[in-house]
Amino acid sequence: MKAIRVHEFGGPEVLRLEEVPAPRPGAGQVLVRMHAIGVNPVETYIRSGTYARLPELPYTPGNDGAGVIEQVGSDVNEFKAGDRVYTAGSISGTYAEFVLCKTEQVHRLPANVSFAQGAAMGTPYATAYRGLFQRADARPGETVLVHGASGGVGMAAVQLARARGLRVFGTAGSDEGRKLAREQGAHEVFDHRAPDHFEHVMKATGGRGVDVIVELLANVNLGKDLPILAKGGRIAIIGSRGKVEIDPRDTMQRDADVRGMALPNTPPSELASIHAALVAGLENGTLLPVIGKEFPLVEAAQAHGAVMEPGALGKITLVTESKK
Numbered sequence: 001m002k003a004i005r006v007h008e009f010g011g012p013e014v015l016r017l018e019e020v021p022a023p024r025p026g027a028g029q030v031l032v033r034m035h036a037i038g039v040n041p042v043e044t045y046i047r048s049g050t051y052a053r054l055p056e057l058p059y060t061p062g063n064d065g066a067g068v069i070e071q072v073g074s075d076v077n078e079f080k081a082g083d084r085v086y087t088a089g090s091i092s093g094t095y096a097e098f099v100l101c102k103t104e105q106v107h108r109l110p111a112n113v114s115f116a117q118g119a120a121m122g123t124p125y126a127t128a129y130r131g132l133f134q135r136a137d138a139r140p141g142e143t144v145l146v147h148g149a150s151g152g153v154g155m156a157a158v159q160l161a162r163a164r165g166l167r168v169f170g171t172a173g174s175d176e177g178r179k180l181a182r183e184q185g186a187h188e189v190f191d192h193r194a195p196d197h198f199e200h201v202m203k204a205t206g207g208r209g210v211d212v213i214v215e216l217l218a219n220v221n222l223g224k225d226l227p228i229l230a231k232g233g234r235i236a237i238i239g240s241r242g243k244v245e246i247d248p249r250d251t252m253q254r255d256a257d258v259r260g261m262a263l264p265n266t267p268p269s270e271l272a273s274i275h276a277a278l279v280a281g282l283e284n285g286t287l288l289p290v291i292g293k294e295f296p297l298v299e300a301a302q303a304h305g306a307v308m309e310p311g312a313l314g315k316i317t318l319v320t321e322s323k324k
Contacts, residue, residue, distance in 0.1 A: 004018075087101055110279070124155075209230035211233050
Protein backbone atom coordinates (compact mmCIF):
# COMPACT_ATOMS: atom_id res chain seq x y z
CA MET A 1 0.00 0.00 0.00
CA LYS A 2 1.00 3.65 -0.32
CA ALA A 3 1.64 5.66 2.84
CA ILE A 4 3.30 8.91 3.84
CA ARG A 5 6.45 8.22 5.87
CA VAL A 6 8.59 10.59 7.93
CA HIS A 7 12.21 9.51 8.45
CA GLU A 8 13.45 12.75 10.05
CA PHE A 9 11.78 15.72 11.71
CA GLY A 10 11.75 18.90 9.64
CA GLY A 11 9.78 20.91 7.10
CA PRO A 12 6.94 19.66 4.89
CA GLU A 13 9.47 18.16 2.47
CA VAL A 14 10.12 15.27 4.93
CA LEU A 15 6.65 13.88 4.11
CA ARG A 16 7.38 11.16 1.52
CA LEU A 17 4.98 8.81 -0.25
CA GLU A 18 6.32 5.24 -0.06
CA GLU A 19 5.23 1.66 -0.70
CA VAL A 20 4.93 -0.24 2.60
CA PRO A 21 3.30 -3.56 3.62
CA ALA A 22 -0.38 -3.30 4.55
CA PRO A 23 -0.96 -4.05 8.26
CA ARG A 24 -3.10 -6.98 9.43
CA PRO A 25 -5.63 -6.64 12.25
CA GLY A 26 -5.07 -8.58 15.45
CA ALA A 27 -7.33 -9.06 18.46
CA GLY A 28 -9.49 -6.00 19.12
CA GLN A 29 -8.35 -4.33 15.88
CA VAL A 30 -9.79 -3.40 12.48
CA LEU A 31 -8.21 -2.50 9.15
CA VAL A 32 -9.79 0.51 7.44
CA ARG A 33 -9.47 1.29 3.72
CA MET A 34 -9.14 5.07 3.80
CA HIS A 35 -11.08 7.32 1.44
CA ALA A 36 -10.31 10.68 3.09
CA ILE A 37 -7.81 11.81 5.72
CA GLY A 38 -8.06 14.82 8.02
CA VAL A 39 -5.07 17.18 8.24
CA ASN A 40 -4.60 19.03 11.55
CA PRO A 41 -2.14 21.70 12.75
CA VAL A 42 -0.84 19.37 15.48
CA GLU A 43 0.54 17.07 12.77
CA THR A 44 2.74 19.90 11.50
CA TYR A 45 4.12 20.46 15.02
CA ILE A 46 4.91 16.75 15.36
CA ARG A 47 6.48 16.60 11.88
CA SER A 48 8.72 19.57 12.69
CA GLY A 49 9.87 17.98 15.97
CA THR A 50 8.55 20.82 18.15
CA TYR A 51 5.63 18.99 19.82
CA ALA A 52 5.84 17.74 23.40
CA ARG A 53 5.12 14.13 22.43
CA LEU A 54 7.07 12.80 19.46
CA PRO A 55 6.79 9.37 17.80
CA GLU A 56 9.73 7.13 17.05
CA LEU A 57 11.13 7.51 13.54
CA PRO A 58 10.14 6.54 10.94
CA TYR A 59 6.39 7.01 11.30
CA THR A 60 3.18 7.66 9.35
CA PRO A 61 1.36 10.82 10.52
CA GLY A 62 -2.31 11.27 11.23
CA ASN A 63 -5.17 10.37 13.57
CA ASP A 64 -8.24 11.32 11.54
CA GLY A 65 -9.84 9.83 8.48
CA ALA A 66 -12.84 8.02 7.09
CA GLY A 67 -13.37 4.97 4.95
CA VAL A 68 -14.67 1.41 4.94
CA ILE A 69 -13.75 -1.51 7.16
CA GLU A 70 -11.61 -3.87 5.08
CA GLN A 71 -10.96 -6.58 7.66
CA VAL A 72 -11.61 -7.21 11.37
CA GLY A 73 -9.71 -9.13 14.03
CA SER A 74 -10.97 -12.56 15.05
CA ASP A 75 -12.68 -11.35 18.25
CA VAL A 76 -14.31 -8.20 16.79
CA ASN A 77 -18.11 -8.35 16.71
CA GLU A 78 -19.20 -4.70 16.69
CA PHE A 79 -17.86 -4.02 13.17
CA LYS A 80 -17.75 -6.01 9.94
CA ALA A 81 -16.15 -5.63 6.52
CA GLY A 82 -17.95 -2.97 4.49
CA ASP A 83 -19.00 -0.75 7.43
CA ARG A 84 -18.53 2.99 6.86
CA VAL A 85 -16.52 4.54 9.72
CA TYR A 86 -14.50 7.56 10.75
CA THR A 87 -11.32 7.24 12.78
CA ALA A 88 -10.32 9.17 15.88
CA GLY A 89 -6.83 7.87 16.45
CA SER A 90 -5.01 4.91 14.93
CA ILE A 91 -2.20 2.46 15.58
CA SER A 92 -0.41 2.85 12.25
CA GLY A 93 -1.13 6.49 11.21
CA THR A 94 -3.89 7.66 8.88
CA TYR A 95 -1.87 9.23 6.03
CA ALA A 96 -2.11 5.91 4.20
CA GLU A 97 -4.34 3.79 1.98
CA PHE A 98 -4.98 1.29 4.79
CA VAL A 99 -4.99 2.07 8.51
CA LEU A 100 -4.87 -0.22 11.54
CA CYS A 101 -7.08 0.90 14.44
CA LYS A 102 -8.30 -0.36 17.80
CA THR A 103 -12.07 -0.85 17.79
CA GLU A 104 -12.49 2.09 20.21
CA GLN A 105 -10.75 4.37 17.67
CA VAL A 106 -13.39 3.88 14.96
CA HIS A 107 -16.95 5.20 14.95
CA ARG A 108 -19.88 4.62 12.60
CA LEU A 109 -20.24 7.12 9.77
CA PRO A 110 -23.91 7.72 8.87
CA ALA A 111 -24.87 7.27 5.22
CA ASN A 112 -25.83 10.96 4.92
CA VAL A 113 -22.24 12.07 5.66
CA SER A 114 -19.41 12.03 3.07
CA PHE A 115 -16.02 10.45 3.75
CA ALA A 116 -14.39 13.90 3.60
CA GLN A 117 -16.82 15.13 6.24
CA GLY A 118 -16.11 12.05 8.33
CA ALA A 119 -12.39 12.83 8.12
CA ALA A 120 -13.13 16.20 9.75
CA MET A 121 -14.63 14.68 12.90
CA GLY A 122 -11.89 13.00 14.94
CA THR A 123 -9.68 15.86 16.13
CA PRO A 124 -11.62 19.09 15.32
CA TYR A 125 -15.07 18.09 16.57
CA ALA A 126 -13.82 16.06 19.53
CA THR A 127 -11.54 18.96 20.54
CA ALA A 128 -14.35 21.49 20.23
CA TYR A 129 -16.76 19.29 22.21
CA ARG A 130 -14.27 18.65 25.02
CA GLY A 131 -13.29 22.32 25.20
CA LEU A 132 -16.86 23.59 25.24
CA PHE A 133 -18.66 21.07 27.40
CA GLN A 134 -16.19 19.00 29.39
CA ARG A 135 -13.64 21.72 30.19
CA ALA A 136 -15.50 25.05 29.97
CA ASP A 137 -18.84 23.56 31.11
CA ALA A 138 -20.78 25.66 28.58
CA ARG A 139 -24.52 25.62 29.30
CA PRO A 140 -27.66 26.46 27.30
CA GLY A 141 -28.52 30.14 27.52
CA GLU A 142 -24.91 31.26 28.00
CA THR A 143 -22.93 33.33 25.51
CA VAL A 144 -19.80 31.81 23.94
CA LEU A 145 -17.12 33.52 21.87
CA VAL A 146 -15.32 31.30 19.35
CA HIS A 147 -12.07 32.71 18.01
CA GLY A 148 -11.24 31.54 14.48
CA ALA A 149 -14.80 30.42 13.80
CA SER A 150 -14.17 29.67 10.11
CA GLY A 151 -11.53 26.97 10.66
CA GLY A 152 -12.01 23.26 11.40
CA VAL A 153 -12.17 23.42 15.22
CA GLY A 154 -13.83 26.84 15.30
CA MET A 155 -16.62 25.82 12.95
CA ALA A 156 -17.18 22.64 14.98
CA ALA A 157 -17.47 24.75 18.13
CA VAL A 158 -20.01 27.07 16.47
CA GLN A 159 -22.20 24.15 15.35
CA LEU A 160 -21.97 22.34 18.70
CA ALA A 161 -22.71 25.45 20.75
CA ARG A 162 -25.64 26.48 18.58
CA ALA A 163 -27.14 22.97 18.77
CA ARG A 164 -26.81 23.06 22.58
CA GLY A 165 -28.73 26.34 22.88
CA LEU A 166 -25.96 28.87 23.49
CA ARG A 167 -25.75 32.37 22.05
CA VAL A 168 -22.78 32.12 19.70
CA PHE A 169 -20.30 34.84 18.76
CA GLY A 170 -17.56 34.06 16.25
CA THR A 171 -14.50 35.81 14.85
CA ALA A 172 -12.84 35.40 11.45
CA GLY A 173 -10.29 37.35 9.44
CA SER A 174 -12.03 37.64 6.09
CA ASP A 175 -15.43 38.49 4.65
CA GLU A 176 -15.72 34.90 3.39
CA GLY A 177 -14.82 33.52 6.81
CA ARG A 178 -17.36 35.69 8.62
CA LYS A 179 -20.04 34.73 6.10
CA LEU A 180 -19.23 31.07 6.64
CA ALA A 181 -19.31 31.40 10.44
CA ARG A 182 -22.73 33.02 10.24
CA GLU A 183 -23.98 30.29 7.90
CA GLN A 184 -22.84 27.66 10.41
CA GLY A 185 -24.90 29.21 13.18
CA ALA A 186 -23.04 32.16 14.74
CA HIS A 187 -25.50 34.82 15.92
CA GLU A 188 -22.87 37.60 15.73
CA VAL A 189 -19.57 37.67 13.84
CA PHE A 190 -16.57 39.97 14.26
CA ASP A 191 -13.42 40.78 12.28
CA HIS A 192 -10.51 39.56 14.39
CA ARG A 193 -8.12 41.65 12.29
CA ALA A 194 -9.80 44.83 13.58
CA PRO A 195 -7.92 46.12 16.66
CA ASP A 196 -11.16 47.09 18.43
CA HIS A 197 -13.07 43.84 17.89
CA PHE A 198 -12.90 42.95 21.60
CA GLU A 199 -14.72 46.19 22.38
CA HIS A 200 -17.37 45.29 19.81
CA VAL A 201 -17.83 41.87 21.44
CA MET A 202 -18.27 43.50 24.84
CA LYS A 203 -20.77 45.97 23.41
CA ALA A 204 -22.78 43.12 21.84
CA THR A 205 -23.24 41.62 25.32
CA GLY A 206 -24.58 44.92 26.67
CA GLY A 207 -21.45 45.30 28.77
CA ARG A 208 -22.02 42.04 30.69
CA GLY A 209 -19.28 40.02 28.99
CA VAL A 210 -19.23 36.51 27.54
CA ASP A 211 -19.58 33.39 29.68
CA VAL A 212 -17.24 31.14 27.70
CA ILE A 213 -14.38 31.73 25.25
CA VAL A 214 -13.03 29.00 22.99
CA GLU A 215 -9.45 30.15 22.50
CA LEU A 216 -7.49 28.82 19.52
CA LEU A 217 -4.61 31.34 19.59
CA ALA A 218 -3.99 32.09 23.25
CA ASN A 219 -0.58 33.69 22.72
CA VAL A 220 -2.29 36.50 20.78
CA ASN A 221 -5.67 36.80 22.51
CA LEU A 222 -5.57 35.65 26.14
CA GLY A 223 -4.63 39.00 27.67
CA LYS A 224 -7.53 40.65 25.83
CA ASP A 225 -9.96 37.77 26.47
CA LEU A 226 -9.96 38.13 30.24
CA PRO A 227 -11.41 41.68 30.42
CA ILE A 228 -14.42 40.70 28.26
CA LEU A 229 -15.43 37.73 30.43
CA ALA A 230 -18.62 37.87 32.50
CA LYS A 231 -18.38 37.09 36.23
CA GLY A 232 -17.68 33.36 36.60
CA GLY A 233 -16.56 33.20 32.96
CA ARG A 234 -14.40 30.38 31.62
CA ILE A 235 -11.78 30.23 28.88
CA ALA A 236 -10.91 26.89 27.26
CA ILE A 237 -7.42 27.13 25.76
CA ILE A 238 -7.35 24.81 22.77
CA GLY A 239 -4.45 26.32 20.82
CA SER A 240 -1.40 28.54 21.36
CA ARG A 241 1.75 29.23 19.38
CA GLY A 242 3.88 31.02 21.96
CA LYS A 243 3.95 32.88 25.27
CA VAL A 244 1.60 35.62 26.44
CA GLU A 245 1.46 38.16 29.25
CA ILE A 246 -1.76 38.56 31.28
CA ASP A 247 -2.87 40.63 34.26
CA PRO A 248 -3.94 38.16 37.00
CA ARG A 249 -6.27 40.82 38.42
CA ASP A 250 -8.46 40.34 35.36
CA THR A 251 -9.17 36.81 36.61
CA MET A 252 -9.65 37.91 40.23
CA GLN A 253 -12.23 40.60 39.44
CA ARG A 254 -14.42 38.08 37.62
CA ASP A 255 -13.77 34.82 39.50
CA ALA A 256 -12.67 33.67 36.07
CA ASP A 257 -11.24 30.27 35.15
CA VAL A 258 -8.63 29.62 32.47
CA ARG A 259 -8.70 25.93 31.58
CA GLY A 260 -6.17 24.31 29.29
CA MET A 261 -6.78 21.10 27.38
CA ALA A 262 -5.07 18.62 25.09
CA LEU A 263 -7.24 15.97 23.49
CA PRO A 264 -4.83 13.07 24.28
CA ASN A 265 -5.43 13.75 28.00
CA THR A 266 -9.12 12.81 27.69
CA PRO A 267 -10.04 9.73 29.78
CA PRO A 268 -11.43 6.84 27.68
CA SER A 269 -14.92 7.07 29.21
CA GLU A 270 -15.18 10.78 28.41
CA LEU A 271 -13.84 10.20 24.89
CA ALA A 272 -16.50 7.56 24.29
CA SER A 273 -19.13 10.05 25.49
CA ILE A 274 -17.81 12.68 23.08
CA HIS A 275 -18.06 10.41 20.04
CA ALA A 276 -21.50 9.14 21.01
CA ALA A 277 -22.66 12.77 20.93
CA LEU A 278 -20.84 13.49 17.66
CA VAL A 279 -22.33 10.49 15.84
CA ALA A 280 -25.79 11.53 17.05
CA GLY A 281 -25.16 15.07 15.74
CA LEU A 282 -24.17 13.68 12.34
CA GLU A 283 -27.25 11.48 12.24
CA ASN A 284 -29.70 14.27 13.08
CA GLY A 285 -28.00 16.86 10.87
CA THR A 286 -27.01 19.38 13.55
CA LEU A 287 -23.33 18.73 12.76
CA LEU A 288 -22.20 19.18 9.17
CA PRO A 289 -18.45 19.57 8.59
CA VAL A 290 -17.46 22.01 5.86
CA ILE A 291 -14.58 20.91 3.63
CA GLY A 292 -12.14 23.59 2.51
CA LYS A 293 -9.42 22.10 0.30
CA GLU A 294 -8.74 18.52 -0.78
CA PHE A 295 -5.28 17.27 -1.78
CA PRO A 296 -4.23 13.86 -3.13
CA LEU A 297 -2.19 11.80 -0.66
CA VAL A 298 1.02 12.46 -2.60
CA GLU A 299 0.58 16.21 -1.91
CA ALA A 300 0.65 15.88 1.89
CA ALA A 301 3.41 18.51 2.05
CA GLN A 302 1.18 21.08 0.32
CA ALA A 303 -1.67 20.17 2.68
CA HIS A 304 0.61 20.87 5.66
CA GLY A 305 1.31 24.29 4.20
CA ALA A 306 -2.39 24.99 3.66
CA VAL A 307 -3.48 23.98 7.16
CA MET A 308 -1.14 26.58 8.70
CA GLU A 309 -2.20 29.48 6.48
CA PRO A 310 -4.24 32.23 8.19
CA GLY A 311 -7.82 32.75 7.11
CA ALA A 312 -8.75 29.07 6.96
CA LEU A 313 -12.13 28.21 5.46
CA GLY A 314 -13.24 24.72 6.44
CA LYS A 315 -11.32 21.48 6.79
CA ILE A 316 -8.17 20.46 4.91
CA THR A 317 -8.25 16.82 3.79
CA LEU A 318 -6.20 14.32 1.83
CA VAL A 319 -7.90 11.85 -0.51
CA THR A 320 -6.72 8.40 -1.56
CA GLU A 321 -7.21 6.47 -4.79
CA SER A 322 -10.15 4.70 -3.10
CA LYS A 323 -12.21 7.85 -3.53
CA LYS A 324 -12.05 7.63 -7.31
